Amino acid sequence: MTTTIYYEVDGQPVPASLCMWVLIAPCGCECAWALTEYTATEDQAWEDFSRPTAVRRRDEQLGYRMTVKRRSDVQMADCTTHTPKWGVEPRPKLDGHTWAAKRGGRGLHLVPLVIEKNGYVINDDRVAAVCGRADAYSWSVQPAAVEGQVDCKSCIGRAKRLADGAVTA
Numbered sequence: 001m002t003t004t005i006y007y008e009v010d011g012q013p014v015p016a017s018l019c020m021w022v023l024i025a026p027c028g029c030e031c032a033w034a035l036t037e038y039t040a041t042e043d044q045a046w047e048d049f050s051r052p053t054a055v056r057r058r059d060e061q062l063g064y065r066m067t068v069k070r071r072s073d074v075q076m077a078d079c080t081t082h083t084p085k086w087g088v089e090p091r092p093k094l095d096g097h098t099w100a101a102k103r104g105g106r107g108l109h110l111v112p113l114v115i116e117k118n119g120y121v122i123n124d125d126r127v128a129a130v131c132g133r134a135d136a137y138s139w140s141v142q143p144a145a146v147e148g149q150v151d152c153k154s155c156i157g158r159a160k161r162l163a164d165g166a167v168t169a
């Protein structure tokens with residue numbers, strides 16, 4: 001006996017073999033896809049797209065949404081027509097600073113770049129993030145430490161004000 005899983009697409013049952021999970025960016029473009037044969041549920045699809053719970057919550061707040069589409073209706077394309085790309089403002093950059101994670105800490109903070117060595121920002125003294133809410137001797141910029149972390153909102157706000165010249169570091 002074989003079991004066929006169906007998804008409801010536009011009110012119609014469609015076999016999983018003809019469906020795909022599609023992540024829709026806030027601008028309306030499709031930005032990620034997963035085969036429903038391997039990722040049965042929406043939760044699994046978010047995980048498949050390397051978005052652990054904290055990142056998923058942030059993305060949902062930004063307006064990302066997950067849907068099931070017929071494979072024939074999927075429109076794989078890089079978002080080239082929207083500004084900002086995907087309808088999401090990129091994380092602000094600040095001269096002499098880098099986005100980094102604290103060991104065992106939560107979130108990515110914007111910290112002054114003192115010495116960067118083997119993926120770590122190492123300092124002689126504790127270095128505070130621009131938000132003033134986190135400090136550490138060692139901040140990591142390694143993908144393993146940075147991936148799945150959400151940008152600190154206070155650091156984003158502070159970086160924008162610093163870039164506008166509204167405040168000084």
Ligand SMILES: [Zn+2]
Binds near residue numbers: 027082086087
């Ligand atoms: Zn777009």
Ligand SMILES: [Zn+2]
Binds near residue numbers: 109110129132
């Ligand atoms: Zn911060």
